Amino acid sequence: MAVVLGPNRYGKAETRLVRVVRDGGVHHLKDLSVSTALSGDMEAVHLTGDNAAVLPTDTQKNTVYALARSRGVDQIEDFALALARHFVDSQPTIRHARVEIEEYSWERIPPAAPGAGERRHSFVRAGTEVRTCLVHHDESGRSTVVSGLRDLTVLNTTGSEFHGFIRDAYTTLEPTTDRVLATAVRARWRHVSPDSDFAGSYREVRRRLLEAFAGTHSLSLQQTLYAMGRSVLAGRPEICEVRLALPNRHHFLVDLEPFGLDNPGEVYFAADRPYGLIEGAVLTEDAPGAGSAWD
Known part of the structure; x- marks a missing residue:
């Protein structure tokens, strides 16, 4: 009986990212959970343990933080696309990237009394609703967004x-x-x-x-x-x-x-x-x- 390697991927799950934009005295908050998964030339690592084609999951985590700083985080779909394209375009052994993001909303805490100054750096979690996205990008340049x-x-x-x-x-x-x-x-x-x-x-x-x-x-x-x-x-x-x-x-x-x-x-x-x-x-x-x- 022949045994072969089937579809596979690996990545870093649920990297927690909080991005604060300090616009003078007014602060803006993004609170995300980012999961990345990569696939490509991974036969050797599974069959022989050769890691030459593997981008470490710790590197994937660091990339999330680095891109959050260098390009910022606005819409989660755009951030997911940037991450997915970075992984595929920068690593020849990576053929496909999957990025899934959850966003948790926060609202500003209102003034304590009429006429009180706005709290520009104080927030309260806005209920239980979570915004999500799932992005795929492959070596052909095709991207899909859900x-x-x-x-x-x-x-x-x-x-x-x-x-x-x-x-x-x-x-x-x-x-x-x-x-x-x-x-x-x-x-x-x-x-x-x-x-x-x-x-x-x-x-x-x-x-x-x-x-x-x-x-x-x-x-x-x-x-x-x-x-x-x-x-x-x-x-x-x-x-x-x-x-x-x-x-x-x-x-x-x-x-x-x-x-x-x-x-x-x-x-x-x-x-x-x-x-x-x-x-x-x-x-x-x-x-x-x-x-x-x-x-």
């Missing part, structure tokens, strides 16, 4: 139904025409070109996701997923595909009858697990092939 977000928690207190589903011997769920619908959105969207206005695109995609969630009278979370993806593609020509993962954060009415109380849709138990998980892709008919863009 932007995204995760942990965008949303909830509708009404405007959601669920009925008409399959019932079998194990079904206990009762149909409903009025329920709480809540989810923590994970959305990723693929750009047609790596030359997008990433800041404007992110802002508008996020807005469209939220508006579609709020504006859809939902008969199923699947229907809401499609409406959210369709809204993005209808208004953003730079995007060719949206992938969504929506965990159904179930809210169950609490039975208050044992206490002599009614419960007209006011008191709920929010269950964290198990939960339904709805996943799907929405794409344009002429979307170019994705290849490994999502991996």
Whole structure:
């Protein structure tokens, strides 16, 4: 039986980078987790332990910090592209680079009292939402960019139904025409070109996701997923595909009858697990092939 080496890559995972820009007395903050992975002429290192083709993962980490200083960090997609292109263009043994970045948002702490001076160097973490991107770049010069977000928690207190589903011997769920619908959105969207206005695109995609969630009278979370993806593609020509993962954060009415109380849709138990998980892709008919863009 012949044994051969299959696809492989190696890199530095979750390099933590905080970049402070000191604009006089006003400071600006970027807080990132950067993961890099490289592939190329790696047969020898796997088969014989010859490291001649290997750029150390510690060097990859240092490159993240050096480029953050030399070129700055604005949009995470642009920074990821710069890193990926640097690795492929500077090392002949590296054929492909994958860079994934998560960005954690911070907001300025507001003045303590009306008329107090602005706190120009004090920040508070802005919730749980995380901005993401995934960039691939190879020796042919081809780049792909997938932007995204995760942990965008949303909830509708009404405007959601669920009925008409399959019932079998194990079904206990009762149909409903009025329920709480809540989810923590994970959305990723693929750009047609790596030359997008990433800041404007992110802002508008996020807005469209939220508006579609709020504006859809939902008969199923699947229907809401499609409406959210369709809204993005209808208004953003730079995007060719949206992938969504929506965990159904179930809210169950609490039975208050044992206490002599009614419960007209006011008191709920929010269950964290198990939960339904709805996943799907929405794409344009002429979307170019994705290849490994999502991996």
